Amino acid sequence: DTEVTQTPKHLVMGMTNKKSLKCEQHMGHRAMYWYKQKAKKPPELMFVYSYEKLSINESVPSRFSPECPNSSLLNLHLHALQPEDSALYLCASSQGGLAVRYNEQFFGPGTRLTVL
């Protein structure tokens, strides 16, 4: 299984709602990532988890709260978002570790989020 899955595929939420995005992989990867991608732009890194611990937070606003309950799952909790947060949210995973061969990231299909 070389797949990263993400749910839901689409999400529409109001600015006062609380919702969560879910990402799952069963490749035994120990590094997982959240990216945000605006239209016609490259993905921007938000968070990195390594061995279930948060290792990188790219100065993301606190209305985005990541969680890694186990090595296969990664969640992104959303609260009090703004319309400018509307984007495609991509999850990725990689094997982890220090060697070059572990560098490849596998991406999920993304969740398209619209904030009204």
Next chain:
Amino acid sequence: GNSVTQMEGPVTLSEEAFLTINCTYTATGYPSLFWYVQYPGEGLQLLLKATKADDKGSNKGFEATYRKETTSFHLEKGSVQVSDSAVYFCALRRANFGNEKLTFGTGTRLTIIP
């Protein structure tokens, strides 16, 4: 810091034409280099990669060679198909650090017309 510059799109070619998408990079040390492809409405897929100078990555008829002397990783394909229409991202990642972020170029939108 690290950066990737790739040719501005959009690029429109006829089927069976030769494709080149230019990519140059700035990085300290010896980064790994990648080409990712994003089809409409989908996430990113790794197309090919190279981890050291003079390595050639290849996949699905696409090729790119890691040129340290020119700090380039240009993507080429000899004969494109309509199904190659997508956005292509060049990216780098520092070698020997397992979880550092990918630095992406701005992406090049490719459209192939029959």
